[in-house]
Structure formats: C-alpha cells, structure tokens
Amino acid sequence: MVNIRDVAQEAGVSVSTVSKVVNKTGSISESTRKRVLKITERLDYHPNAFARGLVTHKVENIAFMWDRSSESPFSNPFYSLVLEGIEEELVKKGYNLLIAAHSSYDESSILPSFLPSRIVGGLILAGQFNPAFIKKLEDAEVPTVLVDFYLENTQFDSIETDNTQGAALAIDYLLKNGHRKIGCLVGNNEHPSVNKRLETVLKRLSNYGISKDDIFMGYGDVTPEGGFEAVRKILDFKPRPTALVASNDAMAIGAIRFLRGKKYRVPDDISIIGFDDIDLAQHTDPPLTTVRVDKVTMGRIAAKRLLEILKEKDPERCRVILSTTLIARDSVKKVKP
Numbered sequence: 001m002v003n004i005r006d007v008a009q010e011a012g013v014s015v016s017t018v019s020k021v022v023n024k025t026g027s028i029s030e031s032t033r034k035r036v037l038k039i040t041e042r043l044d045y046h047p048n049a050f051a052r053g054l055v056t057h058k059v060e061n062i063a064f065m066w067d068r069s070s071e072s073p074f075s076n077p078f079y080s081l082v083l084e085g086i087e088e089e090l091v092k093k094g095y096n097l098l099i100a101a102h103s104s105y106d107e108s109s110i111l112p113s114f115l116p117s118r119i120v121g122g123l124i125l126a127g128q129f130n131p132a133f134i135k136k137l138e139d140a141e142v143p144t145v146l147v148d149f150y151l152e153n154t155q156f157d158s159i160e161t162d163n164t165q166g167a168a169l170a171i172d173y174l175l176k177n178g179h180r181k182i183g184c185l186v187g188n189n190e191h192p193s194v195n196k197r198l199e200t201v202l203k204r205l206s207n208y209g210i211s212k213d214d215i216f217m218g219y220g221d222v223t224p225e226g227g228f229e230a231v232r233k234i235l236d237f238k239p240r241p242t243a244l245v246a247s248n249d250a251m252a253i254g255a256i257r258f259l260r261g262k263k264y265r266v267p268d269d270i271s272i273i274g275f276d277d278i279d280l281a282q283h284t285d286p287p288l289t290t291v292r293v294d295k296v297t298m299g300r301i302a303a304k305r306l307l308e309i310l311k312e313k314d315p316e317r318c319r320v321i322l323s324t325t326l327i328a329r330d331s332v333k334k335v336k337p
Helices: 004-011 015-023 030-043 049-056 077-092 131-139 163-176 192-207 224-234 249-261 279-283 295-311
Strands: 061-067 096-102 122-126 144-147 157-161 182-187 216-220 243-246 271-273 290-292 319-322 325-327
Touching: 004 015, 004 030, 015 030, 061 077, 061 295, 077 096, 077 122, 077 279, 077 295, 122 295, 131 144, 144 295, 157 163, 157 295, 163 192, 163 243, 163 271, 163 290, 163 325, 182 192, 182 224, 182 249, 216 224, 224 243, 224 249, 243 249, 249 271, 249 279, 295 319
Parallel strands: 061 096, 061 122, 122 144, 144 157, 157 319, 182 216, 182 243, 243 271
Antiparallel strands: 290 325
C-alpha cells in the first residue's frame, strides 16, 4: 500500500509538505501543490483518515454503537435499516462509519478505548443504554445522539418513533374492525419503546370501556421466538381473543408461525397486527398488517444531527419524534362486535 513517504520521495518534498497539500493546510506554492497532487493521483494514494484528523483537527469517523445485551443490528431488521440511513448520510458528507458493541450494563464498564483517543468524533447509540454509561459520555464531552431511546435528564439529542401515536393507530384499527376481545403480545425486555406501546394500548382500550382485566396478556422477548411463546400462553385463556396486537413485527411473525402449527387460520380465526413494518412483514402468510416506522429516515436524521453538533460549539438539545403510519394488509379481518 502506498504511504505518504512514498509520495514525498517521488515528489522530492518533505512528508510535512505532502501532509499540508493533502489536508489543505499551511502555505504551499501552487507549482508544488500541483506536482504533489499529480503524484498522489498517479500512485493512487489515499491519506489515512485517523492521521488526517490529527492534522486538520476534524475527526472524520463516527461510531454506531449498540449494547451487547441487545440483539446485533446485523440480525435485527429494525436497527439494520437505521444503520443503512446513518451510513448513507455519513458517506454523503465524507465521513467514515465505525461499528461497535459495548456492555453498558456492567457497572465496572469504562468508555471504549477509541473514545478517549479521539479516533471518532462522535457517537450514535442505538436502543437502550444504561443511564450511568450515558453520564460517563456526558462527563467525557463525547458528542452523542440517541436513536430509539430517550432519557429525560441528559444533554444528548434523541431521534425516536411516536410510539403513542403508532399504538393508538393499531388499537383504533382493530376496534374499527369490530374486535373487542384483544390479546397483547408484550415484549418483556424493558425497552422504553415497548413500554410506551403497551401503556398506550391499555389506555386506549380503557377509553373504549375495555379494562385491563379483560385483556389477554402474553409475555416474551421481542423476537419471533418470544411471539411464539407469548401467543401459546394467550391461547390457554377461554374464551380466546379475536385479535392480537404485538409489541413489534418479530413477535407477530412468531405468533403467526405458532398459530399455523396449531391449525388456527389468520385472520379467519385470529387477527394479528404488528409494529415497525420490517421488510419481512409484507412477505408473511398472510401479509402482516402493521404500524410503519421510517427506520432509514431515523438513521439519516441521527447522522445529520450529529454532524450539526460537531460544527457547533454549544448546540441546543433537540428531540425528534417521527410519526407513524398504519399499513393495512391481510392479517386483520372484520368481525361482528
């Protein structure tokens, strides 16, 4: 691989001169600048991003981080699309994306080594993190944006889904289709988004005269396996519900798989509605009715906001809440109230 010394030797100048030309710093004659650039092009030399940041005082690396106790964004269809939006925005602005995991719920946990060394200019955190870890980031003055997570007492920006609006859309759609015996497939990972969705579902049903005692509750992880287990518990109730509302699409997909195995027909026997509108939702059998979250836009906004923060000395805190849309497919059927 060609390095800066190769360019300097070929051009007959010092390494510092090549560095100044590449990083557009210092005073260099036009003839020297053109000669060095011509050689960098011929040798296909690309400056090291880390070293370049030390010279220009602009670190062109942004880290995307998730907590190790959560599912990896590479296997999580929600965060993989958030990551896609982040990457699109950073590449457009000439930044590099680093991806890392961290155990923020380990009380003895320290900041990742790449933060104190200033290899990255800022962080985008996906999902829930320990508030104590967030406080460490604040104390270290690491520019940070939270995605799909909100903390009341923090200086960091957050980009979130309107979970209240989305859960209300789901319940209103079921009620409009005549359903009154409703079951909830509840993700039990204590994520604020999951809790807000459940809180809204219970409140919305209560407004329509359906008390919590009349709602069928099944708990599991926010995964297909969790949905599989949650719906199995709900089917033990008599009479069984006519519709199920899931904390997310993954749970809804697991529930559909379980019901098909038990010879229940969706939606003829039981209707199901999900949340998130992951890509797989439109390919289930039947295609899943769900609440759409614009995950790519969430990532783009998070990246754009972090870059804005890096340019400002004392930016005001910003909280962005993205609206949701109901996507009606074939997993919900109208019934007589």
